[in-house]
Amino acid sequence: MSRKGISDKVAVIGMGCTRFAEHWDKSVDDLLVDAAYEAFADAGIEPADIEAAWLGTMISGYAGITLSGPLKTQFIPVTRVENMCATGSEAFRNACYAVASGAYDIVLAIGVEKLKDSGFSGLNSPKPPNDGTAPNFSAPASFSFLAPAYFEKYGLSAEQGREVLSRIAWKNHYNGSLNPKAQYRNEVPMEKISNSPMVAAPLGIMDCSGVADGAAAAIIVRTEDAHKYRKDPMYVKALSIAAGPGDGRLRQDFDFTSIKENVVSSQAAYREAGIKDPRKEISMAEVHDCFTPTELVIYEDLGFSERGQGWKDVLNGVFELGGELPVNPDGGLKSFGHPIGASGLRMLYEMYLQFQGRAGKRQLDNPKIGLTHNLGGTPMQCVSFVSIVGKELS
Numbered sequence: 001m002s003r004k005g006i007s008d009k010v011a012v013i014g015m016g017c018t019r020f021a022e023h024w025d026k027s028v029d030d031l032l033v034d035a036a037y038e039a040f041a042d043a044g045i046e047p048a049d050i051e052a053a054w055l056g057t058m059i060s061g062y063a064g065i066t067l068s069g070p071l072k073t074q075f076i077p078v079t080r081v082e083n084m085c086a087t088g089s090e091a092f093r094n095a096c097y098a099v100a101s102g103a104y105d106i107v108l109a110i111g112v113e114k115l116k117d118s119g120f121s122g123l124n125s126p127k128p129p130n131d132g133t134a135p136n137f138s139a140p141a142s143f144s145f146l147a148p149a150y151f152e153k154y155g156l157s158a159e160q161g162r163e164v165l166s167r168i169a170w171k172n173h174y175n176g177s178l179n180p181k182a183q184y185r186n187e188v189p190m191e192k193i194s195n196s197p198m199v200a201a202p203l204g205i206m207d208c209s210g211v212a213d214g215a216a217a218a219i220i221v222r223t224e225d226a227h228k229y230r231k232d233p234m235y236v237k238a239l240s241i242a243a244g245p246g247d248g249r250l251r252q253d254f255d256f257t258s259i260k261e262n263v264v265s266s267q268a269a270y271r272e273a274g275i276k277d278p279r280k281e282i283s284m285a286e287v288h289d290c291f292t293p294t295e296l297v298i299y300e301d302l303g304f305s306e307r308g309q310g311w312k313d314v315l316n317g318v319f320e321l322g323g324e325l326p327v328n329p330d331g332g333l334k335s336f337g338h339p340i341g342a343s344g345l346r347m348l349y350e351m352y353l354q355f356q357g358r359a360g361k362r363q364l365d366n367p368k369i370g371l372t373h374n375l376g377g378t379p380m381q382c383v384s385f386v387s388i389v390g391k392e393l394s
Contacts, residue, residue, distance in 0.1 A: 005272035006100040009391050011226035011233035012218050014043025017349040019181045020214035020336040022116045028060045029070035032112050035215035035342075036071055041136075043219040043229055046067045048165040049072060050219075051104040056091030056111035056339035059118065065111065082341075084376025085288060086241060086385040087111060089344030092218060093239045093385070099220050106225075112215040113339030134249070139290065140208055142378035146293035147202050149256035154308040160201065165292040166193040168388070169206050171320050172289060172328050176335020178361040183212045183257045183337045186192035207292040212337025216345035218352075223393070236351045237369070237388040238272035240265045248380030261384035262375065270303075273388040276368075278303040279325055282388075283367030284354060286347035288375040289332040298373065299327070302386070321362060329354065329362050340376075343387065347372035355391040368392060 016038025020029050040047055041332075055067040056076060064078030069259040083090040088111030095109035127136070151161040170190045176182035188206065196204035226233035242265040248254045267280070275281050287302070289295040299310035304325055305318075313319065330336070330350040335344065351370035353359045374385040 005238055006096060007237050007272055007274070008223055009100040009225045010096045010220050010236050010237055012236070012352060013221055013226055013229040013233050014039045014041075014045065014219035014350070015349050015352045016040075016042060017181055017216040017346055018214050018340070020183045020212040020301065022183075023114065023213040024117060025279060026213070028112055028114045030065070030069060031213065031215035032070045032115065033112060035112070035217040036108065036110055039217040039219050045106070045219065045229070048074065049106055049109065050076065050108045051106055052098060053077055053110065054095040054098075055080045055093040055109040055345070056082070056087040057113055058082050058087050060112055060114045069237065072155070083241070083383050084375040085340055085346060086289070086376045086383050087341045088216065088346070089372065089374050089385040089387065090241065091341075092345060092348060092387070093241065095218070095220050096236050096239060099222055100352055106219065106221045108217060108219060109345065110215065110217040111341040111344060113341040114213045115211045115339055116213050130230065137378060138200065139378070140203055142380070143294050144200040144203045145191070145256045145289040146297050146379060150293060150296060150311075153257050154311065156311060156372065160311070161180035162194055163190075164296065164314050165202075165207055166190040167314050168289070168292045168295050169193045169334055172332040172334035175321060175329055175362055176331020179331050179335065182331045182335040183210060184331075184335050203293070203351065209290050209333035210337035212339050214339040214342045214346065215338070216342045216349050218345060218348060232356050234355055235390045235393055237390050237394070238269040240267070240389050241383060241385045243383045244377075244381045246381035254380060256379055257297060258301055259297060259375065259379050259382065259384065262298060262373070265384040265386045266373070268300045269386040269388050274394065275388065276373070279305075282325060282369050282371050284326045284329055284341050284351070284364055285371040285373065286328055286330065286332065286350055287373040289328055289334055290338065290375070295327070298375075302371070302373065319325075321364070326364055329359070329364060344372065344374050347374075348387065348389065351389050365374070
């Protein structure tokens with residue numbers, strides 16, 4: 001696959017993010033206003049400076065008026081996008097391409113979802129019309145297949161596998177305990193994670209991400225304009241998305257130890273950004289830890305670990321805050337929950353804070369290259385998004 005990409009052509013000059021939580025006292029409009037105005041203030045611009053906007057939401061609104069109403073934008077184009085769990089990232093991707101094309105000088109990418117009072121459990125989603133023959137797995141059931149497949153292929157006992165999965169959840173909850181914008185801000189002992197009530201064997205409730213409300217926003221300009229606004233912008237190195245054909249649903253021999261969309265999207269992003277050795281060149285990553293075995297498989301699909309070695313890297317602390325390659329330093333979906341349209345931009349918000357040294361107690365030591373990743377759908381057919389962002393120009 002050959003493509004030119006937009007490496008270093010656009011930069012982020014302002015970001016905002018609400019706390020992800022049960023916002024019973026806030027509407028979708030409130031969350032959009034809070035995230036957008038934090039981004040405007042951070043960039044030092046007025047709302048009227050925005051020339052176009054991209055809104056990511058899965059079920060919390062329709063069309064551009066979901067954003068133009070609460071922000072009272074004055075007849076600028078607003079595009080609503082949806083791409084399952086990559087929805088917020090998709091809004092960001094489209095906004096970046098619009099600026100890189102030269103069509104606009106300054107735009108807004110924003111994502112929002114309000115799930116807690118919508119009646120949407122987050123464990124299943126409405127399906128489009130079909131002939132009724134396709135299996136209808138819940139999300140935990142779909143991703144539960146990853147764990148026993150991985151354990152069997154790489155020779156882990158059930159007890160060893162349980163320890164690995166619990167350590168992933170423990171890591172993310174520890175990181176989230178350091179983050180004032182996380183929904184869950186408490187450490188959770190590994191014993192409690194291991195013994196949590198079963199949802200879809202071998203996944204307990206503490207192997208699953210939660211449901212939350214939230215919004216996050218980014219202001220994007222061309223790189224040559226970025227220093228008009230701030231001295232420390234975040235540069236976009238690569239944006240990649242892969243939508244799978246769904247053959248995993250048809251094959252009896254489907255291998256649940258890897259998700260091909262992850263591999264394709266990450267390899268394309270690495271080519272675009274010039275990354276040769278992701279484990280050594282990437283300083284930090286935010287990945288889609290919807291369930292603990294998902295994060296385990298992602299380590300290997302994204303090239304952070306050799307095939308079959310990811311579980312050892314977990315036990316050796318490679319992906320913890322003080323490890324070789326910190327993953328989910330903000331606490332991930334496990335600590336934030338997953339307001340679908342907002343999660344991708346929340347991940348980029350963490351990259352932005354870390355590059356600027358504003359991540360508080362979880363601050364890493366001078367990170368320079370970051371990766372964000374979303375996965376929407378099931379292991380058998382999904383969309384996978386990868387971004388590479390940086391503190392400096394290449």
